[in-house]
Amino acid sequence: MASTTPSAPASAAPHFLEGDATKVAADLFGVALPSAIFLSPLPLFYNAFKHQTPVDMPPLAFTAQFAQCWLWFVYANLKDIPFLIVANVVGLSTAVFYVLLYPYCCKLILLLDPTDLRTPLAAGKPVTTDAVQVEVVASRTSPDAGAAPAPGEAQEHEDRAYDEGERKVSAYLAQYKWQMFGAVLVGAVTTFLLYNKPSVQALGIASSSWLGETAKDSGIGGYIAMTLGTLLLIHPVFTMVEAHATKNADLMGSSLMNGVYTACNVVLLSQGLFFNYNLALAIQSALGLFANITALAVRASIRPAPEVLSAAADGAGATGTREQVRKTD
Numbered sequence: 001m002a003s004t005t006p007s008a009p010a011s012a013a014p015h016f017l018e019g020d021a022t023k024v025a026a027d028l029f030g031v032a033l034p035s036a037i038f039l040s041p042l043p044l045f046y047n048a049f050k051h052q053t054p055v056d057m058p059p060l061a062f063t064a065q066f067a068q069c070w071l072w073f074v075y076a077n078l079k080d081i082p083f084l085i086v087a088n089v090v091g092l093s094t095a096v097f098y099v100l101l102y103p104y105c106c107k108l109i110l111l112l113d114p115t116d117l118r119t120p121l122a123a124g125k126p127v128t129t130d131a132v133q134v135e136v137v138a139s140r141t142s143p144d145a146g147a148a149p150a151p152g153e154a155q156e157h158e159d160r161a162y163d164e165g166e167r168k169v170s171a172y173l174a175q176y177k178w179q180m181f182g183a184v185l186v187g188a189v190t191t192f193l194l195y196n197k198p199s200v201q202a203l204g205i206a207s208s209s210w211l212g213e214t215a216k217d218s219g220i221g222g223y224i225a226m227t228l229g230t231l232l233l234i235h236p237v238f239t240m241v242e243a244h245a246t247k248n249a250d251l252m253g254s255s256l257m258n259g260v261y262t263a264c265n266v267v268l269l270s271q272g273l274f275f276n277y278n279l280a281l282a283i284q285s286a287l288g289l290f291a292n293i294t295a296l297a298v299r300a301s302i303r304p305a306p307e308v309l310s311a312a313a314d315g316a317g318a319t320g321t322r323e324q325v326r327k328t329d
Helices: 020-039 042-049 062-079 081-110 149-197 199-205 219-232 235-246 254-275 279-301 304-318
Strands: 132-137 322-327
Touching: 020 081, 020 235, 020 254, 042 132, 042 219, 062 149, 062 219, 062 235, 081 149, 149 219, 219 235, 235 279, 254 279
Parallel strands: none
Antiparallel strands: 132 322
8 A cells, every 4th residue: 555655845734734743643544544454354264264154255355465565564664664664564464364364265165055955055146245144054854944856956056056166266266376476476576676776777767756755766666566555455346247246245355344445545545635645645545445435335236136035034934944144244
């Protein structure tokens, strides 16, 4: 996420924004807001271990956080920006946690019960509400559970659901491997550029005017870090269409993530426009704000399919059924 380093003279700031108290408040915001974004996926991983709820979303939010926090940490060290160092220590440490656990947590998709023909998974359309995912697994031997499907039909649906789960997990893990390879490669190369300004003079970029000049900043290194931060903020955009089509809002991240991203981007956009006069921060935050407001709108438009609600009602009243209510954020 872009630095909130002031790029305008202090005299240009409105009088009510001047003074040590304002600087302290700005630094606190500079730590708290990015940290809130970086910590917002934690409930997803907690639920994966506590309730065996899969992390059913592409890895971009986690791999982008890993790469951008790595680069902003290096950048903050070079420029000696304490609050940015603290924020990205939080971001990098949690990102390492996320990327290490992601393969296990997304594979939990394969443990979802595909045998009940009334469940969303059997239909190939996982359904979540805004904050709670309801799964009803009804016993076929229950007299209230309805007529059992023919053995061949049940097996066909079960196989199809499991195959779909395997395809989804394989796609997630393929994205994860390539993104982690790219994150490490880009991180290493950009770190070199940040520390070796003379080596990149041929690129014609002597310093990052948007990000604040520094003797050691190669310029292009700062722009790469900003681009990765933007990918992190707009990650719901890449899965919105699929989320709406499959009625699976979790593909865009949890509702907590979307809400925290929206709130933080409102404040960061205001800082970039009115306080720090930082065009990079303003552009990045505006894109993130648009992406996450749209994600919240898509999430609000998603409703459980009628057959799923019917299954939940039937299953809840059936003898020998069990209802699992899993918090998704």
